[in-house]
Amino acid sequence: MTNYPLTWPAGWPRKTDAQRTDARFNRKDRRTVKYSNGDSMSYSIAKALTVSDGVNRVLDELARLGARPGSTVISTNVVTRLDGLPRSGQREPADPGAAVYWQDRAGAPRVMAIDQYRAVADNLAAIAATLEALRAIERHGGAQILERAFTGFTALPSPGAARGWREVIGVPAGEQDLVAVRAAFRRRAQAAHPDRPGGSHDDMAALTAAMRQAEEELS
Structure with missing residues (x-):
């Protein structure tokens, strides 16, 4: 598997361009205005996610899930930085899919891939949101349910497939x-x-x- 270009998991279905949609993921920027009389007012502005925002959300959720340090590979068609993570500020690639590979606490290989949306940042955010939902299952005592849910998020088939x-x-x-x-x-x-x-x-x-x-x- 590679950080760049995208390594899509074998056997996982792909979306066509016509099937992809715009996402509603965003980030909130907090602003504060101070007035001359000493009063102030704070408000939030919704901004579109960057690739860096999506990457950080994925890494945060994997850390909370207990992914083994150093095992994570974030694979997209976005050219990577020196540290191997996708670089923000590039043109949207023709294929905006994103796949994340990691090892869980026990060392079992996992993978999750999404290409539902038209932007790489949004597909990364969708992966993070899915990980958060799965983490909620574990948090509420559903360890066995979580393990069953992850049976589909396994390693790639053998290279000969x-x-x-x-x-x-x-x-x-x-x-x-x-x-x-x-x-x-x-x-x-x-x-x-x-x-x-x-x-x-x-x-x-x-x-x-x-x-x-x-x-x-x-x-």
Whole structure:
């Protein structure tokens, strides 16, 4: 799995562009106005979430859940900072999905992925909100229920599991636009190329084969 580009969990369904919606997540900025007579008034302003806001929400919820330190990988199509976390202030990628991988207290691998919304920040916030809801189950004594809920949030299948070309290239399940597929291919090729850190001949070969399949199907 990689922080960038997005590594979507095998077997998890994808949303198409038409199925995605705008989210209502936001952050509140507290403002205080002081008057000349010594009085003051405070109020809140709702602002759109940044990618950094979404990342921080995810990390906070995982810490509360007891995720093992150093085990978290936040995977998106947003170019990362030096610390591996998504960098704010970039153009919204064509695929706004987000996936979070971590290990729980016992070391069991977990993954959660959401691409319901049109912005990466909102999908990260949705993951954080889902983690918060699951944490509430644990807080109210439902440890066994929580464990059952997490049975779907397990590690990726073995590397030998078959993957379709859309998953390899990193486009939604219903993508039919060859131009968009080629653009996604170029983005992934930059990271998969054996001359780049983390790239390999095997990854590049798999990506090239997937692009060949895409062209045969969509041309």
